Amino acid sequence: MTKRILIVDDEPNIVVSLEFLMKREGYEVAVAGDGEAALRAVEERMPDLVLLDIMLPKKNGFEVCQTLRANPQWQSMKIVMLTAKGRDTEVAKGTALGADAYMTKPFSTKDLIAQVRQLLGLS
Amino acid sequence: MNRPNLTGQRLVAVFLFGCVMFNYPLIALFNKTGKVFEIPLLYFYIFTVWAMLIGLMAWAIERRED
Amino acid sequence: MLQGWVIASVSFAYLGVLFAIAYYGDKRADAGRSLIDNPTIYALSLAVYCTTWTFYGSVGRAASTGIGFLPIYLGPTLMAGLWWFVMLKIIRISKANRITSIADFVSSRYGKSQLLGGLVTVIAVIGIIPYISLQLKAVSNSFTILLHYPDIVMPAKAAAQPLLQDSALYIAMILAAFTILFGTRHLDATERHEGMVAAIAFESVVKLLAFLAVGIFVTYGIFSGFGDIFSRVESVPKLKSLMTVADTGASYGSWWSLTFLSMLSIMFLPRQFQIAVVENVNERHLARATWLFPLYLLIINIFVLPIAVGGLLHFPDGNVDADTFVLTLPMVERQEVLALFVFIGGLSAATGMVIVETIALSTMVCNDLVMPVLLRWKSLRLQEQQDLSGLLLSIRRWAIALILLLGYVYFRAAGEAYALVGIGLISFAAVAQFAPAIIGGIYWKNGTRQGAVAGLLAGFAVWVYTLLLPSFAKSGWLSLDFIKEGLFGMALLRPQQLFGLTGLDEISHSLFWSMLANIGCYVVISLRVQPSVAETGQGTLFVDVFKRTAGTEGSRFWRGSAQVQELLPLISRFLGPERARAAFLAYARRRGLASADALEANPDLVHFAENLLAGAIGGASARVMVASVVKEEPLGIDEVMNILDEASQVRAYSRQIEQKSHELEKATSELRAANERLKELDRMKDDFMSTVTHELRTPLTSIRAFSEILRDDPKIDLLERKKFLAIIVREAERLTRLINQVLDLAKIESGNAEWHTADIDLHEVIEESAAATSSLFSDKRIGLHMALSGNVPTVRADRDRLIQVMLNLLSNAVKFCEAERGRVRVALSVEGGEVRVDVEDNGTGISEADQRTIFEKFRQVGDTMTAKPQGTGLGLPISRQIIEHFGGRLWVSSDLGKGATFSFTLPLNGSGAERREERT
Structure with missing residues (x-):
């Protein structure tokens, strides 16, 4: 069965690149431009993995992550946080809120693909 | 000396009371010939007020809690 | 019998x-x-x-x-x-x-x-x-x-x-x-x-x-x-x-x-x-x-x-x-x-x-x-005597004998009189007569020495004139004429009917005039004369006595330190060696020390010694004596005798101390404020750096991702390849623009920016800016309307910088206008001594909360779900810096949903610009 990935980012060009990468890897891709849209998309159909930016309009990545992890139904869903702010405190905060992995922008596409694969148990 | 505020205020009140009692016009009310208990009125008045002031001061002082 | x-x-x-x-x-x-x-x-x-x-x-x-x-x-x-x-x-x-x-x-x-x-x-x-x-x-x-x-x-x-x-x-x-x-x-x-x-x-x-x-x-x-x-x-x-x-x-x-x-x-x-x-x-x-x-x-x-x-x-x-x-x-x-x-x-x-x-x-x-x-x-060569306590005692004994002798002499003279x-x-x-100086002294800090002296002298003089001299006259020692006729025969000066005041007995009469003179002089002169530091210090000690804890009195206002070895001999000379030593020992014991020699040289010790001496020779003399050993280089007792006059050096010294402590206090509070400012700046800088980092990393992310995609995947079709390359180029441009603007802002803020000030015709600036942005307008088919007043004098400013501001305002206006229905109006007018430029749009408008923040760095407005605003978030902060540099103001007025108007003013004759130029 094809794995589903939800991309949450407000930078159109980054979304384009991530969408391209994930589709090329054979995943089914959904896109959300802000925190609220991300939650709606998860409710609609739970993805296997979320690529979650932190600096988002309406609801930031931390809040989204917290909401997702609060729902027991979505425990199996993997969350990879992406941020352009590279401070250690943010990494720690993301992990504490239940993110499975954390990647700093700009990221290496290879590393990202490997990380996603590993989390989805495909490697 | 402990200075519970009320004691000081009571004493000042006694002072003011005394100032009024020993002054015109109150004193003029008793400045008359005539006697109380065989004692001239003014003489009696002054000593009575005087004793009362002392009593009030003693009361204010000795009831303080210190 | x-x-x-x-x-x-x-x-x-x-x-x-x-x-x-x-x-x-x-x-x-x-x-x-x-x-x-x-x-x-x-x-x-x-x-x-x-x-x-x-x-x-x-x-x-x-x-x-x-x-x-x-x-x-x-x-x-x-x-x-x-x-x-x-x-x-x-x-x-x-x-x-x-x-x-x-x-x-x-x-x-x-x-x-x-x-x-x-x-x-x-x-x-x-x-x-x-x-x-x-x-x-x-x-x-x-x-x-x-x-x-x-x-x-x-x-x-x-x-x-x-x-x-x-x-x-x-x-x-x-x-x-x-x-x-x-x-x-x-x-x-x-x-x-x-x-x-x-x-x-x-x-x-x-x-x-x-x-x-x-x-x-x-x-x-x-x-x-x-x-x-x-x-x-x-x-x-x-x-x-x-x-x-x-x-x-x-x-x-x-x-x-x-x-x-x-x-x-x-x-x-x-x-x-x-x-x-x-x-x-x-x-x-x-x-x-x-x-x-x-x-x-x-x-x-x-x-x-x-x-x-x-x-x-x-x-x-x-x-x-x-x-x-x-x-x-x-x-x-x-x-x-x-x-x-x-x-x-x-x-x-x-x-x-x-x-x-x-x-x-x-x-x-x-x-x-x-x-x-x-x-x-x-x-008298007092300084050669080692023990003055005997002298003090005999002075007192003689004083007692003399006072009683005087009493007897007066009795003989007055008799039944x-x-x-x-x-x-x-x-x-x-x-x-002591009442005003004492009662005033313990409740009124501003009572001064001169006031007290004047009050006492005046009250005492009136007392002598209205009571003492008349009593002498009634005893037959003076002519009664002066009571009946007044001094020099002036009726107004009759001592028991002074200034014509009658109807009081002599005591009440004297009490009234002497108290009037006494209190009057005390209050008026106290209010007119600035008290010395020593008076202020003592005044505070007296008036605030209940606010102070025992043991700290005095040393606050009078500091100095001296060794026990210096103080003990001084005290001994007045109290006698045994008493002095016993007092110091007791003082040392109270502080948990075994002997007086172990006492530290500090202001408390000096204060103790002064108090001890005050008990023997009075406060004023004690201060002078103690001051003689407290100084840095101990003065010989000889010199002290010469400078006893009102303890002048003591006053100077304590004034100096007071002044120094004031300065120290001031410096401390300045330092504290500076530290607060630094902390604030540090925090702001931290936020700024974090934001800049984010803004730089975002375009880099796209650039890197697409570059890697293109590198790793040769099979991508041409159309997509072109699209990805275009993104890379756009993001690279965005990065460049951002870096330039950050540098620009940094330069302006640090005062290192170059300004080419000249007489500028704003018509020209606006038209050039409009021409440069015309493609933006035509792309979205937004109308641009100009309402430029004909006779606008020149302003002193930097032409390129003003164009930068105009471009920023115009592109912002376009950005927030709906395609086709958008209308932008630019107005130029003269108001008071200022030229005013308004850029008005009929776009989405800006909420009140956002109006306050858009001039801050990296604060952008807009629903990024639909369209992420283009730009760095630095345009408005830079524009405001530029306008303010030339002595003008830049602000926005807007109702949400009804468009926004960005306006700026510049001073007409350029005086504002000149002023700023001189300062930089």
């Missing part, structure tokens, strides 16, 4: 008992088990207020004025109600500053002024010596009268007796010897005399019992009770009038002014100050004294009127002086023992007053008159 030797030996026996009590009291004090640490004894010792003037004089006064003797005792009763605040404060201050006398108190309050101490001393001595004469006269008269027992013989005029047969001379000598024994056996740092106080308390009991004995004997022995006496009054019109006071305003006025005068006297008579303040062992004692002392006054006055009436009834022909009724009534009834007891009671009243008053005065004379002069007097008889109240009026 009472033999002279019987009276004399009973008197000496009584004095012997007194001395034994005093000796025992001192022993107990030395042993640390104070005899007088008892509120009842304190209250009884306060009854030193009742002298022979009370004991004999009250009856005399009652016989002539009836109830008129009472205000003298009602005043203190009322005042006792205020002791809780006023007296307690004076005691607390005096203990903290080791005040030794009322002169020392005034001097200390006003910056330890030697002048004031001396002035108070002089006033006190002049005012009190006649009062001492009065006591001598009373004892001498009562002795003479008793000697003629059972005959009633009024004493001949004192002056008529040969000097060596005058009993008053011997009484004066005996009292002098007695006072010297009591008061100057040793020199104590606290100037307290516990034995003497015990003896005074005992005397108070004796005189009260003696007076009550006469009172009871007269009332119930001669007559049959109060009712009997007062009913006999009815039949004698002259006596009847004594039962009321004249029902006139003047008599009520003098009733009250006497009450007021005695209220002040109970506080400020030197002997009362000595007993109530200096000799006070424990301020808690004041509580009981507040009611017990008035009670004593009441009891001693109960029988005054009956005795007076009894005397007047008994000696109707008036050849017996009413002042002697207390003694003569028992005599005429042949009550030998009672008469002797009365004599002893009178002796008690006299000796108590003389001893305490003389000790108080001698302390003042020594500390505030003689010592300052002696210390200044080089030829008016100047002696009326002196009680005249003395009261003299010491009342």
Whole structure:
């Protein structure tokens, strides 16, 4: 069965690149431009993995992550946080809120693909 | 000396009371010939007020809690 | 017949008992088990207020004025109600500053002024010596009268007796010897005399019992009770009038002014100050004294009127002086023992007053008159003497002898004259002059030395002119003309009707004018003169005495440090080596040290030493002496003697200290503020860096991702390849723009930006900007409308920078306008002295909250779900910096949903720009 990935980012060009990468890897891709849209998309159909930016309009990545992890139904869903702010405190905060992995922008596409694969148990 | 505020205020009140009692016009009310208990009125008045002031001061002082 | 030797030996026996009590009291004090640490004894010792003037004089006064003797005792009763605040404060201050006398108190309050101490001393001595004469006269008269027992013989005029047969001379000598024994056996740092106080308390009991004995004997022995006496009054019109006071305003006025005068006297008579303040062992004692002392006054006055009436009834022909009724009534009834007891009671009243008053005065004379002069007097070579304590004691002894001698001389001179008889109240009026300086001094910080000096001098001068000189004139020593005609024959200057004021008795008259002059000068001059640092310091110590904790007083305002090795010899010279060493050892022990040598050199130690010395030589001299060893390079005592003048170097020093501490305080608060600013800047910088990082990483993310995609995947079709490359280029441009703007802003903010200021035509700027953005407008098919006023003068600014601002505003307007329906209007106008440019759009508008933040860095507005705004978030902050650089303002006004108008102004003639240029 094809794995589903939800991309949450407000930078159109980054979304384009991530969408391209994930589709090329054979995943089914959904896109959300802000925190609220991300939650709606998860409710609609739970993805296997979320690529979650932190600096988002309406609801930031931390809040989204917290909401997702609060729902027991979505425990199996993997969350990879992406941020352009590279401070250690943010990494720690993301992990504490239940993110499975954390990647700093700009990221290496290879590393990202490997990380996603590993989390989805495909490697 | 402990200075519970009320004691000081009571004493000042006694002072003011005394100032009024020993002054015109109150004193003029008793400045008359005539006697109380065989004692001239003014003489009696002054000593009575005087004793009362002392009593009030003693009361204010000795009831303080210190 | 009472033999002279019987009276004399009973008197000496009584004095012997007194001395034994005093000796025992001192022993107990030395042993640390104070005899007088008892509120009842304190209250009884306060009854030193009742002298022979009370004991004999009250009856005399009652016989002539009836109830008129009472205000003298009602005043203190009322005042006792205020002791809780006023007296307690004076005691607390005096203990903290080791005040030794009322002169020392005034001097200390006003910056330890030697002048004031001396002035108070002089006033006190002049005012009190006649009062001492009065006591001598009373004892001498009562002795003479008793000697003629059972005959009633009024004493001949004192002056008529040969000097060596005058009993008053011997009484004066005996009292002098007695006072010297009591008061100057040793020199104590606290100037307290516990034995003497015990003896005074005992005397108070004796005189009260003696007076009550006469009172009871007269009332119930001669007559049959109060009712009997007062009913006999009815039949004698002259006596009847004594039962009321004249029902006139003047008599009520003098009733009250006497009450007021005695209220002040109970506080400020030197002997009362000595007993109530200096000799006070424990301020808690004041509580009981507040009611017990008035009670004593009441009891001693109960029988005054009956005795007076009894005397007047008994000696109707008036050849017996009413002042002697207390003694003569028992005599005429042949009550030998009672008469002797009365004599002893009178002796008690006299000796108590003389001893305490003389000790108080001698302390003042020594500390505030003689010592300052002696210390200044080089030829005395005081500096060569190692131990000055002996000198101090002998000064006091001589002062005591001299004061009593003066008292006797005045007695001989005045005799029966008016100047002696009326002196009680005249003395009261003299010491009342201390009231403004003291009461003002403990409640009003702004009272100054000059004010106090002026007030005292003025009040004292008025007192001399309106009371003392007239009393001399009435005694025949001066021509009466000056009372009747006024000074130089000017009626307005008649001393007892000054400026035409009539209708008051002489005491009330003098009290009114002297208090008016005194308080007036004190207040007015205090308000006009800036107090010195020393005065301010002492003023604060006195007024705020309850706010300070014990032990820290003084050292706050007067800092300096000195070694024990320097201070100890200094103190030893005045107190004697043993006492000094013992005091230092005790001080060291209190601090948990084994010996005085272990004491640290610090301001507290200096303060302790100064206080110790103040007890011996008064505050003013003590400060000067201590200052001599406290300095960095110790001055020789020689030099100190030269610079005693008002302790000038002390003042300069403490002013310097104060100034330095002010500067330090200021520097500290500046440093704190700077630190806060730095922290704030640091926080802002941190936020800024974090934001910049984010803004840089975002385009980099796209660039890297697409570059890797293109590198790793050669099979991507051409169309997609082109699309990805275009993104890379766009993001690279975005990155460049961002870097440029960050640098630009940094340059402007740091003041390193280059400005090419010239006369700019804004028409041209706006049109060029419109041309540059025309493609943006046409792309979205948004209309641009220009409303440019024709006659706009040039402004001084940087052309390229203004174009930068315009481009930013125009592109912002386009960005927030809906395609096709959007309209942008640019207006140029002149308003006041400014040129104004408005860029108005009909786009989404900006909420009020956003209006406040859009000028901050990296704050962008817009719903990024639909369209992420292009731009860096730095355009508006940079634009605002540019406009403000040229002296203008940039702001926005908008209603959400109805478009926004960005406006800026620039000063017309460019003066703003010039100004900014000069500063950069």
